[in-house]
Amino acid sequence: MSAADMSAADLLTTLARRAAHTPRRTALEHRSTTITWEELYARVTRARARHRTAGDRTPGRRVGLLVSNHPDAVVALLAVAANGTEAVLHDARATAHERARTAALATVTTWHAPSPDDEPPTGPPAAAPGPERPARYFGLVTSGTGGEPKVVRKHWGVTLANAAAFADAAGYGPDDRVLCTTPLHHAYAFGVALLPALLTGATLVLAPHPAGPATLAAALRDSGATVVQSVPFLYRALLDAGRLTPAPALRVCVSAGEPLTAELARDWRARVGVPLRDQYGATEFGQIAFCVDDPDDPGSPGEQAPAMRLMPGIEARLRTEDGRLLEHDPHASGELYLRQDGTEVTYWGLPEKSRAGHTDGWFRTGDTGRLPTPRTVVVEGRTTRRISVAGRKVDPDEVERAVRAAPGVIECRVAAPPEGTAGHGDRFVAFVAVEPGVTETGLRRHVARTLSSYKVPTRFHLRDALPRTGSGKVHLARLWQEVTA
Structure with missing residues (x-):
């Protein structure tokens, strides 16, 4: 069966098989709650009946699920999808305005907040009727860190095939315990953990979730995790908090969501004894590539990122800034274009963006990189972050490195004002988390000694910390709202 022929029904079949063959093994854990495969299948079966009664199987109906990192959310997702309903996963903490915006884009007709199941049944789970029209699609909302979010239409079969390929690349097995530290409604946790x-x-x-370093350190210590997925910000916070204790079972640490520095990879391995493996992904594609190899030396600050292997079903090519296709050259850099077997990128409610994102059937990622071989990729940066200053290009990554090198700087994010705001295209600022005593004048002088004058930010906005999205990325939209309010 090809990925295009698969649906959520195949996931339910897998769940039923595990309930029959390994009923007493643990499927889900959360705080003090433990759910076996048999119990999970029984809960999904009963939830399907409740959703049918609520009318969630009406043809064309699209249900919004308000998701938190809790077993109830997993049960609700599996039940809705198995009933043939298209689900749109959304942050349970979202505001009414954010929900309304998503509902308008994805034509969500009702919102469902997963609630605790009734008392666990005794005996084997009752059989549930199969869906008349298995759900082929569901929706994931992009994080919207730099602008308006979009709802990506995801194909169940392609997503399942992609998750299976990643599990194979990372060596997941039935004896693993996968610690999920990022939100389930994001593509990263969805495709690397769930x-x-x-x-x-x-x-x-x-x-x-959300949780601070102390809580995560306790989860890592007490869970007996063999696999952990998180973001560089949280890995660094765990190291800096000094609360890590030996985790002898740990063997796979996956990092994604933002660039993984060689310094962090080296520090994590030195402290934990397990390599931190970079993963390249996107809401539109799921898991794109994974750093399978385990180099003896993670490198030193400033070295290029390691090559990652493309997942099966995903192809990559490079184009120049003016759109010209680059012939294969392992040393050439360009903008990455991708395509995935069985589906193409579609945004619900935004057909013009869906069309504009493609060139000759290939999706423009906005990322720059190299292709050392046809099946490996090195991600170098973002084309969409390039800033034009009086006709000259500024690379925000270069400016951020210069700012972070200044004494007392904790973190930095450089960006131009969003489109439609005053000064867009010719001004850019640095949002900087700093220690007490650091001044804008001092930072400006430091950067001016390192970079050309046109690369020095117009303003330095100093803060104690930079706000984060649920997936750990710097929340640029919130920063711009604060400085323009």
Whole structure:
């Protein structure tokens, strides 16, 4: 069966098989809650009946699920999808305005907040009727860090095949315990933790979210995790908090969401004894590439990122800034274009963006990189972050490195004002988290000694910390709202 022929019904079949063959093994853990495969299948079966009664199987109906990192959310997702309903996953903490915006884009007709199941049944789970029209699609909302979010139409079969390929590349198995530290409604946790665990029979351990370093360190210590997925910001916070204790079972640490520096990779390995593996992904594609190799030396600050292997079903090519296709050259850099077997990128409610994002059937990622071989990729940066200053190009990554090198700087994010605001295209600022005593004048002088004058930010906005999205990325939209309010 090809990925294009698969649906959510195949996930339910897998769940039923695990309930029959390994009923007492643990499927989900969260705080003090433990759910076996048999119990999970029984809960999904009963939830399907409740959703049918609520009318969630009406043809064409699209249901919004308000998702948190809790077993109830997993049960609701599996039940709705198995009933043939298209689900749109959304942050349970979202505001009414954010929900309304998503509902308008994806034509969501009702919102469902997963609630605790009734008392666990005794005996084997009752059989549930199969869906008349298995759900082929669902929706994931992009984080919208730099602008308006979009709802990506995801194909169930392609997503399942992609998650299975990642699980195989990372070596997941039924004896693994996968610690999920990022939100389930994001593509990263969905495709690296939730689906791989369901497909391989591993135990999914849901860490509390949001959580600080102390809580995550405790989860890592107490969960017996063999696999952990998180973001560089949280990995660094764990190291800086000094609360890490030995985790002898740990063997796979996956990092994604923002660039993984060689310094962080080296520090993590030195402290934990397990390599931190970079993963390149996107809401539109799921898992694009993974750093399978385990180099003895993670490198030193400033070295190029390691090559990652493309997932099966995903192809990559490079184009120049003016759109010219680059012939294969392992040393050439260009903008990355991707395509995925069985589907193409579609945004619900934004057909013009869906069309504009493609060139000759290939999706423009906005990322720059190299293709050392046809099946490996090195991600170098973002084309969409390039800033034009009086006709000259500024690379925000270069400016951020210069700012971070200044004494007392904790973190930095450089950006131009969003389109439609005053000064867009010719001004840019640095949002900087700093220690007490750091001044804008001092930072400006430091950067001016390192970079050309046109690369020095117009303004330095100093803060104690930079706000984060649920997936750990710097929340640029919120920063711009604060400085323009």
